[in-house]
Amino acid sequence: MDPESIRAGSRVHHGGDPDPDVLDFSANTNPSTPAGVDDVYADALEAARRYPDDDYADFRAAAAAFVDCDSDRVIPTPGGLAAIRLVMELELEPGDEALVPYPSFGEYAREVRLQGATPRFVRYDDCCDLRQVALENCSLAVVCTPNNPTGDVVDPDDLAAFAARCAEAGTTLLVDEAFLGFTERPSAATLDRENVIVARSLTKLFGLPGLRAGFAVATGERRDALETARRAWSLGTPAARVGAYCLRQDEFIRATRSRVASERARLRETLDAELGFDVCDSDAPYLLCDVGGRDVGDVLASARERGVAVRDARTFRTLESHVRVAVKDRDSNDRLLAALGVGAGDTDDGGGAS
Template sequence: MKLPAHGANPTHLLEALGLEQTNHALDFSVNINPLGPPAILKTVWHELYQHISGYPDPNARELRDLISQETGLKSTQILAGNGAAELIQLLARFLTGSEVLVVDPTFSEYASSCKSLHCRIESFALSEKERWQLRADLILPHLQGKRALFLCHPNNPTGAIYSYSEILKLIQGAQKAGVMVIIDEAFYDFCENDITVAPLVKLYKNLIVLRSLTKMYAIAGIRLGYLLADEQVINKLKACQPQWSVNALAQSIGKMCIQDQEHRKTTVDYIAQERDRVTTRLRELDYVISDSSVNYFLFRDRKKQRLDHLIVYLIKNGVIPRHTANFITLDNQYLRFSIKMKEENDQLLAILEKWRYDSFVDKRV
């Protein structure tokens, strides 16, 4: 049975499981902001109509200028893209035929994109026993012969954040070894504390930082992300990027999103409060929950080795989880759940409480 490679595809998941389609299920597999896009977008939506007939700025200069102000980097160190997915594919082209190290479990697109361009992938696995934390001294020996290291921070799917000092050791050790360090910060802006390594781009030419506007601003349909790197790296990537890659609507919407700091603050406060409430209750029910700092968490039922039956149970009760069959090292022994609105989270808690009770009463489950 081949399950879909990403969340937010409930139709494909149900087809793969041979289950009837439903129009009313809550999709906990999609990990975008539950508060939705910034309100300003609805207010000015009719004004955006004017952008659809003209060609976009091929260099997204105004958008990059705003990102420059936010990050403190030069606009020449910024590349806008048609979502982080396009930027990952550009990086894969940049690395064609190389050996690459990926810290797992993590977003599957790093490996799949690199494999499509004949890269050889080595996986370095983090473990639940170590609370999904990384140690630079264990990873650095694996950089020998590699051209790049992919690291997701905060991690997807665990939501874990890593020690700044350990990340710095990785970057410095990789620089000595002539290895690029690619850090995906797609969820950094959900964290209560500032965990970004973007300022280090000024100091380390081997550092590349990926970001997405899809998650925080709930604009998955628009497709917008950006990349921070040394100017020479930016120029090489830009040379491989299709012309007019970032459309005019995306550029306009991106500028409004980046300037809406209130939306971001409201989101961070809400996510922190709801995440603490939900994960506390799940731990009380004796589930294993990752120490997440973002808008999703990793879940394991310590009483079940695999969660195939629980996935079906959840779906039949109106909840779509994110399976982990395609996350290296997880082997579908875990599920990922996003944080949604309180009423929806309550429904998830009620279903998992019933599953715990039913599992206790009926050992056949």
């Protein structure tokens, strides 16, 4: 990272509420975890008395099977954001330019700047339409699928075509698939192109964001460089073992995808019909809502008074009248709707989150 850029940098606002008495809809994590995780974690904690095996063979094998690639292409990282930083440290130098989507995850621009590089912002839904000439001055291009906070997925054929144009321009393509596990869409890891690097997060899909487990997928010289550059013991033993276990829980994953799809459709219809919110179409475990004539601050405060935290989406570039809500289980989603005013404001007393 560039020392001067670090001194000039700042933190980025995220969702997630630390108050255990609040039902948190500001972070997009699964409210459920796979059965058996507690036992795997307990065994791993005992094994954590020794340093992890830095090869992470079992974790790599589980991750590779999950995204359909060879295990030697998997680079273990402590979360998806760690994979993103590792890629940017590899690909960017002071004075470089990186194509960054908006509105999208705020850490992209921050991480670009921490390397002393400059983010060039492009509408997220225009990124994959850029031609080669627009990419030639970019060392790196970022695509988020599904995009956060809008929830759109990129068509795999469009992404493959964009990756080819990036290769022709000498641009590395970083594909952030933090939420793609909630869908049945194929990973960009299947492209197996040397200019494409994928970043994955495990812990959102499996309801364990505090575990900090993720990975990158790369090939050729970039794979070798990432493997060399990653920190030794980059995953703790509990994260590696629980992560590998979760990635193999096929029935849990299928059930999660089905529930999210059903509840997302129900939430969207109700928010539109009952509250008049303009809700973006989404393939992700969250919905971006334009609250229209309402004051965003009032919406947030009212929900909070009823024990529910909603994400203030005004922190995303160009969004001025939006909130983002996670998609959880049916009972929790009903509490969200009540806190937002569905059903004439009839809510419970805002007690502890379930």
